[in-house]
Amino acid sequence: MRVAPKEIQSFRDDFTYSNSAEAIERFPFPFAEDEYRYSVNMEPHLPKGGEGSAYEHFLDIDEHYLSEMAERELVLKEMPHRCLAMPHMDLACWDMVERIMVSLSEDYPDYFSLIRDGDHWSWENKLLNIKDQFTFGDSSSLPMPPLDYIGRQMQGDFALLDQREGDLFLDAGIITCPADWSLAFDAGMSFKEWHGPVPMAHGEGIFERALKYLIAIPVGKPVRRLNWTLTVNARMDTSPEKYHEWGHERTSVTPENVGEKVYLRVELQVLDRMPRSNAMMFSIRTYLLSLEDLVTNKEWAVRMHRAMKTLPEPLINYKGLTRFHGTVVDYLAQFDPVN
Template sequence: MRVAPKPVQSFRDDFTYSNSDEAIERFPFPFVEDEYRYSVNIESHTPKGGTDSIYEHFIDIDEHYLSEMAERAIVLEENPRRCLSMGHMALAGWDFLERMMVSLSTDYPQYFSLRRDKDQWHWENTLLDIQQDFVFGDESTLPMSPLDYMGRQVQGDFALLDQRDNDLFMDAGMITCPADWSLAFDAGMSFSEWHGPVPMAHSAGIFDRALKYLTAIPIGSPARRLNWTLTVNARMDTSPEKYPDWGHERTTVTAENVAQKVYLRVELQIMDRMPRSNALLFVIRTYLISLEDIATNPEWAKRMHRAMKTLPQPLIDYKGLTRYHHLVVDYLAQFDR
C-alpha cells in the first residue's frame, strides 16, 4: 500500500530527509547492466510494476510530498525566477495546469479533487489545505500564473518546451531542484544548446535520435526515461545559483562517511504533448537514496559497484564526481565479492 506523505523533512541545513523501507523498495534503481552506457532509453509512460510502483500513475506522489513542497516554497521565496514563462507560452501554462489537476484528482482522489462546469473550475488540495475557484483561461482568477500556481503543488520540476523548426526550445518552466543546471541560463535555448556540455553522447548521435523521437510524440502518448547522478547530502537544490552552498560539500566525503553522505539521485523524466499549445511537457521527478540505503539491497549494491567502477572519466568529471568517485567504488566493492 502506498505510504501517505509524512511530516516535513529538510533538504538543507540539518538534512533530516530519510527514506522509509517502503520508499527504498520502490526506488527507481537505474542500472540495468554491469557497465553504464549513454542511451536514449525512452519507453512509453504506461503503468508498470503493479500497485505502488513509481510507474503506477502519470505523476508519482509519495511520502516526501510535503517535504518537497516546503523546499519548493523556500527556493521560490529566495529566487522567484526559478519559475519563468515567455509570453508565447501562456497557453502551455494552462495545458500544464489542466494535465496536473486532472491526473492528480483521478489518481489520488483521497488528496485532490477537481470539479469542472465549463470554464468554472473548483480545485481542492487537502494535503496543502488549498481550495480555489477560478475561471479556466483567466489568469486574473488565480493568485499567480497557472504554471506557478500548479507547480507549487506537484512533486518534480517542469519545463514546457516550445516546438518549432523541428526543434524544441526551453521557453517556460519551474525548476527548483535541478542537478547542476539553471533554468534562467537555459531559457530560450534549443535542445542541442542546453545539452551542449554533455560529453560522449553527441558523437554517438544519441541526442539527434532523441530529438527526432521527442518532436514526434503525439497527444495522449507520453514517454519516459531514467537519468541519474550522485550528490553529496540529501540536497534537492544543486543549482549553479546556489553553488556556494553546496559545491564545497564534495570535499567533505571520507571513507568513514561515504555511505551516509553520498546519494544516488535518479530522475524519472516524463515527456507529454500538450493538446492546446502543442508544447512538450518535460517532467523531472527526482528521487534520492543514500549508499547506506542502497546497501540494504545487495544486488543493487553489486550492480552499482560494477557500473561505477567502469564509468568513463569524462562522465565522472561531467557529473561532478571526481573528488569522491573512488570512495564510492571502494565502499561498494564489499558487496561485489
C-alpha cells in the first residue's frame, strides 16, 4: 500500500513529526553489514522493493510531503539564500524542472499533472493547490526562479553540479534540510573541495573513484547511494546556519529519552545526468526515524547496535555524535542477543 500525504507536522519547536507503521516499514535502512565501513556504495537507481517502497519511483513522495514543504517555506522565508543558482546554471535548472515534472506526473498521476504543447507547459500540483502555465526555458514566465519554483514542490534537497575540467562544481542548489553543510559557503566548490572536511576517505582514494564514476554517468542512467547520520529531535534543518540554535540539543540526550529523542537520519542520494546542460542533478532525500520506532524491527535493532558499536572515532566526531554516541550504543545493546 502506498502512503498518502497526511496533515502537516512540525520539524522544529514542538516536533510533532511522527512515522506511521507503513512509513517505518518502508524506511530505507542503510546498514547492509554489521560493521560500518566506507565504500563507494553506488548502484543504479532502478525500482526495488515493489509497490510502496521508497525505491519504487525515481522520486519518492510519502506521507510527510506537506510537512516538508511547509518546513521548506519556513526556512526560505527566513533565509532566501538557502536557494542559489549561478547564472550559468539556468539551463540546468530547466533540465531539472522537466525531469521532476515529467517523472512526478507519470509516477503520481493522482497528485500531479503536466500537459506539454511545444514550449507551452501546464503544470498542476494538486497537493499544494498550484496550477501554472509557463513557457519552458523562459524564467520570466514562472512566478519565481525555476529552481526555487520546483524545489518548493519536492521533498528533499537538490543540488545541480556543473561538469567541466573533468570535475563537478556545486554551482546551484536548494538546500533547506542539510546534514550540517552550508550551500552559501560550499557554492562553486569542486567535488573534492566540498568533501574537504570528510575524514578518512580521502586517504583511501574514495573520492577519486567516486568522481571518475560520476562524470561518466550518461543521460537516463541515474545512480543512488544511501548516507546517514544521527539527529537529535526530528529536526530537518540541521544546517550550519542554524547550528548555534540546535547545537545544544546534542547535550540533551539521556538514557531515559534516547529512544524517542535520537533519530536515524538517512539520505537517499540520487545522481542523474541532465540532457541539455550536461549537469548532474543531485537529489538528497532525507528520512528520519526515531530509535524507538527503529527497534520495532528486530533485525534493524541488532544491526544498528553493531554498526554504532564499531563506528570509528573520527566518524563519530565528524558526524557530531561525540556527546551522545555512548548513550545510543548502550540503549541499542538491549536488543542485541550477543550482549
